[in-house]
Amino acid sequence: MAVVTAPIEHGGMVIAPPTIAAPAYRGLWSWFTTVDHKRIGILYGVSAGTFFVIGGLEALVIRLQLWVPNNTLVSAEMFNALFTMHATTMIFLAIMPLGAAFFNFIIPLQIGARDVAFPRLNAFSYWAFILGGILLNVSFLLGGAPDAGWFGYANLTTRPYSPGPGIDFWMMGLQVLGVASLAAALNFFVTLVNMRAPGLSFMRLPIFCWMSLITMILLLLAFPSITVGLILLMFDRFFATNFYSVAHGGDPVLWQHLFWVFGHPEVYILILPAMGVVSEIIPVFSRKPLFGYAVMVYSGIAIAFLSFGVWAHHMFAVGLGPLADAVFASTTMLIAVPTGVKIFNWIGTMHRGSVAFKTPMLFAVGFIAMFIIGGVTGIMHASPPADLIQHDTYFIVAHIHYVLIGGSIMALFAGIYYWFPKMSGRMMNETLGKWNFWTFFLFFNLTFMPMHWTGLLGMPRRVYTYGPELGVTGLNQVSTIGALGLGFSVLIFVVNLFVSLRSGEPAPDDPWDGATLEWSIPSPPPPYNFARIPVVHSRDAWWAMKHPERMHLDPIEVTPLSGGPAHASEQAHAVVAAPTLPDVPAVIHMPSPSYFPLLAALGLVIMAMGILAVDWFGPTVLPIFAITGLLLLVGSIYGWSFEAA
Amino acid sequence: MAHAAPVTLDAGDVTPPAEHGALVLEHPHPSVGVDNRKLLMWAFLASDCMFFGTLIATYMVYKNRSLTGPLPREIFDVPYTSVSAFVLLLSSLTMVLALAAIQSGQERKMRVWLSATALLGCVFLGGQFYEFTTFYREGLTLSSNLFGSTFFTLTGFHGTHVFIGVFWLLSLVAHSLRGKLHKEHSLFVEIAGLYWHFVDIVWILIFTLVYLIPE
Numbered sequence: 001m002a003v004v005t006a007p008i009e010h011g012g013m014v015i016a017p018p019t020i021a022a023p024a025y026r027g028l029w030s031w032f033t034t035v036d037h038k039r040i041g042i043l044y045g046v047s048a049g050t051f052f053v054i055g056g057l058e059a060l061v062i063r064l065q066l067w068v069p070n071n072t073l074v075s076a077e078m079f080n081a082l083f084t085m086h087a088t089t090m091i092f093l094a095i096m097p098l099g100a101a102f103f104n105f106i107i108p109l110q111i112g113a114r115d116v117a118f119p120r121l122n123a124f125s126y127w128a129f130i131l132g133g134i135l136l137n138v139s140f141l142l143g144g145a146p147d148a149g150w151f152g153y154a155n156l157t158t159r160p161y162s163p164g165p166g167i168d169f170w171m172m173g174l175q176v177l178g179v180a181s182l183a184a185a186l187n188f189f190v191t192l193v194n195m196r197a198p199g200l201s202f203m204r205l206p207i208f209c210w211m212s213l214i215t216m217i218l219l220l221l222a223f224p225s226i227t228v229g230l231i232l233l234m235f236d237r238f239f240a241t242n243f244y245s246v247a248h249g250g251d252p253v254l255w256q257h258l259f260w261v262f263g264h265p266e267v268y269i270l271i272l273p274a275m276g277v278v279s280e281i282i283p284v285f286s287r288k289p290l291f292g293y294a295v296m297v298y299s300g301i302a303i304a305f306l307s308f309g310v311w312a313h314h315m316f317a318v319g320l321g322p323l324a325d326a327v328f329a330s331t332t333m334l335i336a337v338p339t340g341v342k343i344f345n346w347i348g349t350m351h352r353g354s355v356a357f358k359t360p361m362l363f364a365v366g367f368i369a370m371f372i373i374g375g376v377t378g379i380m381h382a383s384p385p386a387d388l389i390q391h392d393t394y395f396i397v398a399h400i401h402y403v404l405i406g407g408s409i410m411a412l413f414a415g416i417y418y419w420f421p422k423m424s425g426r427m428m429n430e431t432l433g434k435w436n437f438w439t440f441f442l443f444f445n446l447t448f449m450p451m452h453w454t455g456l457l458g459m460p461r462r463v464y465t466y467g468p469e470l471g472v473t474g475l476n477q478v479s480t481i482g483a484l485g486l487g488f489s490v491l492i493f494v495v496n497l498f499v500s501l502r503s504g505e506p507a508p509d510d511p512w513d514g515a516t517l518e519w520s521i522p523s524p525p526p527p528y529n530f531a532r533i534p535v536v537h538s539r540d541a542w543w544a545m546k547h548p549e550r551m552h553l554d555p556i557e558v559t560p561l562s563g564g565p566a567h568a569s570e571q572a573h574a575v576v577a578a579p580t581l582p583d584v585p586a587v588i589h590m591p592s593p594s595y596f597p598l599l600a601a602l603g604l605v606i607m608a609m610g611i612l613a614v615d616w617f618g619p620t621v622l623p624i625f626a627i628t629g630l631l632l633l634v635g636s637i638y639g640w641s642f643e644a645a
Numbered sequence: 646m647a648h649a650a651p652v653t654l655d656a657g658d659v660t661p662p663a664e665h666g667a668l669v670l671e672h673p674h675p676s677v678g679v680d681n682r683k684l685l686m687w688a689f690l691a692s693d694c695m696f697f698g699t700l701i702a703t704y705m706v707y708k709n710r711s712l713t714g715p716l717p718r719e720i721f722d723v724p725y726t727s728v729s730a731f732v733l734l735l736s737s738l739t740m741v742l743a744l745a746a747i748q749s750g751q752e753r754k755m756r757v758w759l760s761a762t763a764l765l766g767c768v769f770l771g772g773q774f775y776e777f778t779t780f781y782r783e784g785l786t787l788s789s790n791l792f793g794s795t796f797f798t799l800t801g802f803h804g805t806h807v808f809i810g811v812f813w814l815l816s817l818v819a820h821s822l823r824g825k826l827h828k829e830h831s832l833f834v835e836i837a838g839l840y841w842h843f844v845d846i847v848w849i850l851i852f853t854l855v856y857l858i859p860e
Contacts, residue, residue, distance in 0.1 A: 117681045182692060190684045194675040220688055224696035228703065235798060240788035243703070249712040249791050258699065 033593035035119035036527055040126050041104030042423065045416075047130050048097035054137070055089035056490060058082045063447075063483040066476045069468040079464035080147035081166070085137075087150035088170065091270065092177050093133045095404065098412050099273040100129070103188050103212050105423060109518035109525060110206045112197025112534045117190040119591040120640045125184035127601030132176030135605060139169035143615075146170030149462065151263065152233070154244035154255035159237050165615040168237065171230050172608035178223050178230075179604060185219035188212060197517070199536035203297070206516045207290055210297050211276030214304045215269050221308070222265035229258030238614060253318055260311035268307045270404060271371075272300060274411030275342060278364045281418050282346050284512050285361035286353030289540055292345045299338035299345075306335040316384045317391045325384040332382035339375055343368060358512070359433030363414030366441050370406025374399055377452070392462070395455025401448045410440070413493070420500065421507030425524045428504060432496035436489055443485030450475040450482075515540040528588045596640035603632030686836045690843050693806075697847050700802060701854060704795040709860065711790035717859035720783055722776075729772035730852045733807070736765035737845045740838045750828040756821050759834070762841065763814040766807050773804050796855065803851060806844045813837050 034040060062082050065073045074082065104122065108115055116122050139145045146166040148156040157167045192213045196205070205213075233255070235241040242248035244255055283290045290296060312320055312328040320328075346368050355361070377399040381387040390396055413436075420428045454475045459466055466472060510519040517534055518525075520542045538544045610625025675681055743758035777797070785793045817837060820826045826833065 118685070186685050186688050186692075189688050190681050193677055194679070194681050194684055196676045200676075220692040221695050224692055225699050228696060228699040232703065232798070235787065235794070241794035241798070242788065242791055243707075243794055249710050250707075250794075254703065254706065258703075261699075 030593065032598055033123075033595045035115075035123050035591045035594060035597070037104045037108050037116050037119065037122060038423070038525060038527075038529075040122055041101045041106075043126055044097050044104055044129070045101035047126075047133070048094050048101060051089050051093035051133060052098070053490070053494075055086050055094055056487060058086040058089065060483055060487055062086065063480040065464060066466070067480050068477075069470075069473055070465050074464070076464040077144075077147060080149075080462070081140075081145035083462055084146050084149050084170070085140075088136065088146070088174075089133075090404070091150060091266070092174065093129075093136070095270050095408050095412070096181070097129055099215070099270070099408075100125075100184055102208075102273060102277065102412075102415055102419070103184070106419060106518060107188060107191060107209055107212055108195070109422075109521070109529060110209050110516050111192065111195060111200055112517050112530055112536065113191065113195040114529050114533075114588070115591060116187055117195055118187045120594055120597050121183055121187050123594070123597035124600050125180045125187065127598045128176055128180035128183065128604055131601050131605040132173050132180060132608075135176060135608065136169060136173030139166055139173075142169075151259055152255075153259075154233065154236075154252040155246070157233055157237075157255075158244055165612060167233075168612050168615055171234055171237075172611050175227065175230055175234075176605055176608050178227050180601075181219050182223055185216040185223075189216040189220065192216070197534050197536050200541070203294065204536060204539045204541070207279040207293065207296055208273075208276035208516075211272045211279070211300050214300045215272045218265045218269050218272070218304050218307065222262045222269070225258050226262035229255055229262070232258075234611065238611065253315075256315050256318065257311070260314045261308070263314065264311040265304070265307045267403070268303055270408050272303070274367070274408040274415075275300070277411045277415040277418070278346065278367050279342075280516065281360050281364040281414055282349050283540075284418075284514050285356050285358060285364070286350045287356075287513075288349055288353040289515070289543075290345070291348035291351070292341075293539060295341060296345055299341045302338040303335060306331060306338070310335055313382060313387070316387045329382055329384055333379060336375065336379050336382070343372060343375075358417075359428065359430060359437055360414045360418035360512075362434065362437040363410050363417060366437065367407060367410040367414060370402055370410060370444070374402030374404075374406055377402065390455060392460055393455035394451040394459050394461055397461050398448045398451035398455060401451075405444055405448070410444075413437075413440070418512070419518075421511045422518055422523050422525070424501055424504070425507050426500055426504030427507045427511060428500040429496050432492055432499065436492045436496060439485060439489035439492060443482045443489055445482070447479050447482030447486055450478045454479070510542075510546075513546075515543040517542050520545065528590055531588075592643075594640055594643060596636040596643065600633050600636035600640070603629045603634075603636060605629070606632060680832055683832065683836055683839070686839050690839065693843065697803070697850075700799045701850065704799050704855065707791045707795045711792040713790050715780075715783055715785045715789070715792070717792060717796075717855075720780055720785055721856055721859060722779075723856055725772075726776065726852065726856050729769050729776075730848060732765050732772070733769045733845055733848050736762045736769070737842050739765060740841050744831065744834050744838050747826070747828060747831045747834050752821055752827065755826075755834065756818050759814050759818050759821075763811045763818070766811040766814070766841075770804060770807055770811070773800065773807075799851060799855070803844070803847055806847070810837070810841050810844055813840070 031039065031043065034043075061074060062079065065071050065079055067073075104116070107113075136146075142165065144164050144166045146152075146169055148162055148167060148170070152167070152170060155161050157171075192205075192209055202210075232241070232243040236243050236245065242250045244250050244252050246252065279290055279296060309331045310328060312324055313332045316325055316328075346364075350365075357365075377395070381390045381396065381399065417428055417433055420426070454472045455461075457470065457472055457475075459470060459472050459476075466476070507523045509521065509523050511523075512519070517530075517536075520534065521530060534541065534545075606629030607626055608629075610622045610629065613621045613625055675684070677684075679687075739758045739762040743755050743762060746752075746754035746758055785796070787793055787797050814837060817826060817834060820833075
């Protein structure tokens with residue numbers, strides 16, 4: 001462990017530098033051993049961005065194949081692999097880890113903590129994620145990518161119908177990613193519950209933290225369902241069980257239930273962090289606190305609760321019977337209520353605010369508009385009779401892309417533009433940012449809006465081509481042009497990222513006059529984040545510290561819980577006084593770097609590869625891989641338990 | 646960079662400063678008074694509840710849907726499995742005694758009770774191994790019918806949990822023998838105990854739903 005001294009600038013004045021017992025960062029190797037939540041967040045972000053580009057290129061090939069009827073750019077088999085890997089990549093390797101990048105970087109800063117609760121477990125999550133993602137993608141090189149759709153319906157995935165190794169890569173890759181998600185969810189759940197700064201009660205928690213906490217609970221409770229589903233699939237494929245085999249009395253619909261019991265909460269795992277990001281950005285750029293904070297929290301909880309009771313709306317076409325259909329249609333329509341509440345609260349926040357349309361705000365407002373469209377089409381197919389017509393057509397493709405690109409991705413872009421100054425110490429280029437937004441907004445709609453018509457005119461999704469007599473050639477060409485434009489927009493973003501990183505304007509600590517604690521520390525933050533752990537006295541803690549005069553300028557807002565305005569002003573002075581005291585601990589102890597998390601993740605992946613190796617070398621190699629991987633995993637966990645923290 | 650317009654603050658629930666007193670230097674966790682590691686275990690168990698819940702649900706929906714035998718009523722030996730269920734339940738008692746011992750600083754006693762817990766777990770695992778081989782000889786395999794697939798998967802994963810628990814308990818004993826597990830580390834025993842009791846409770850459910858209500 002190295003001792004680093006760093007000058008501390010806090011609350012506008014320089015305080016005597018303390019001795020910081022923090023790991024020294026040097027060279028490439030330090031990235032493999034880091035346990036710093038900020039560096040792990042950057043690793044997540046870069047990896048997720050790379051996978052986002054890969055998934056985007058897969059989408060472009062799909063769109064080019066659909067440029068003209070009866071196109072032969074790719075084979076039907078390749079097309080199946082492309083849409084399977086496009087969806088799997090975007091959901092598990094791009095949007096989820098991009099959310100994780102923000103969990104990692106932002107949560108400890110917003111709650112006034114020096115790191116997450118379990119820094120090594122955090123590193124393990126990242127390594128398991130990246131190795132699982134690589135495992136999924138090497139399938140292209142080793143005997144064919146998975147091609148049964150991201151939902152992997154049985155019987156498509158069972159051995160007789162998918163004899164090749166593609167499904168095995170998909171199955172084991174997802175299991176590894178599931179372990180990574182579970183470990184991360186446990187870690188951030190504990191961090192958010194237990195590592196909050198003094199005074200930061202739950203109802204003062206920044207809304208992004210709240211939405212993250214809800215996401216963690218969803219991850220913990222939803223992932224076991226797909227874990228079991230995948231285990232049963234693995235047993236069917238390798239150990240001759242009969243779970244999904246109709247010939248032996250099994251029922252492929254069991255997979256559908258297990259998958260969607262996970263799959264629908266998963267949709268909210270993808271969108272809740274995005275909603276949290278937007279809920280941070282809109283108040284800051286409207287110069288107003290979030291409208292209806294408490295209701296925002298409660299509606300997030302309501303969404304999470306209801307998300308476990310709506311899964312069968314993905315299965316209306318299976319024929320579950322009128323009663324089941326009616327129940328799931330009702331719960332699905334019900335979940336639109338808390339979602340709608342959130343939309344009105346964002347609009348209410350902007351109402352009569354002093355709105356500044358910087359790039360993060362543009363993306364955030366774009367998110368609201370696009371998410372409304374996606375939400376409305378979602379309510380349309382909550383009705384089983386309507387869904388039977390829309391099911392498996394491009395109408396559904398349009399819906400999911402409006403909620404996942406127009407929703408999640410736009411919000412995550414907003415988050416990158418918003419927090420980039422904090423992460424890198426440089427501002428992102430505003431001109432390129434505006435170009436990025438407007439091209440993204442335009443081409444996104446050009447791509448996916450026509451799909452509503454393509455779908456209603458009867459074009460089925462996941463089919464590699466279509467005939468000219470269907471009359472959807474023009475609409476498909478508009479979508480393809482839009483997709484290429486969307487690719488161009490992402491290119492602008494990548495250029496902006498590199499240009500800003502190299503030569504962006506240096507970022508001040510608090511470029512947006514932010515409301516939350518991450519803006520109270522330097523950009524980029526020192527390894528220990530906070531020289532002194534902040535004490536929180538109200539919501540929007542950093543605003544309260546910076547603008548105490550507002551505390552008693554508006555007595556109605558200050559009065560509610562603890563005495564009159566006079567009292568509040570007293571308190572406000574106490575808050576301002578705090579940062580000027582040179583009360584910084586002499587030594588700050590930070591966790592040491594460790595290579596055990598990487599080794600543990602490697603052990604996990606070697607175990608998963610054991611199943612895959614059976615495809616090539618027969619069952620005798622399974623124990624070799626399983627035992628090697630297990631020893632490495634267990635040994636590494638022992639190692640990290642007993643090494644010096 | 647800051648915007649010109651003033652900020653209107655929503656103070657929310659404001660606490661008087663006296664409540665927090667002096668400035669905080671080192672991080673004052675845990676916020677809710679439960680140790681991080683214990684909270685992690687509770688959260689993991691919530692997730693594991695869903696894991697076993699899904700496996701049990703799979704067993705239940707496939708109950709009585711096997712196309713061929715052997716069927717549960719032909720093969721179960723309820724008195725035999727009752728004994729091994731009792732052994733596992735008894736291990737929860739010894740686990741509690743181990744925790745009580747370390748909390749009062751009796752390290753040797755703790756090692757005895759931890760070893761007893763691990764031993765009882767091993768007896769249960771041995772019983773399961775014997776049961777599995779008996780069933781196998783009577784024609785019930787993973788692939789014989791739906792009952793075989795669901796039964797071996799469910800009880801097998803429970804057995805794996807018990808096995809991990811035994812490994813964990815023995816690690817604690819080894820740690821204590823090296824003189825590194827004292828009264829102030831009783832949390833480690835408590836967390837292992839949480840896991841162990843959970844695995845016991847799951848067995849009560851499995852035993853009831855699978856063995857006692859076979860039809």
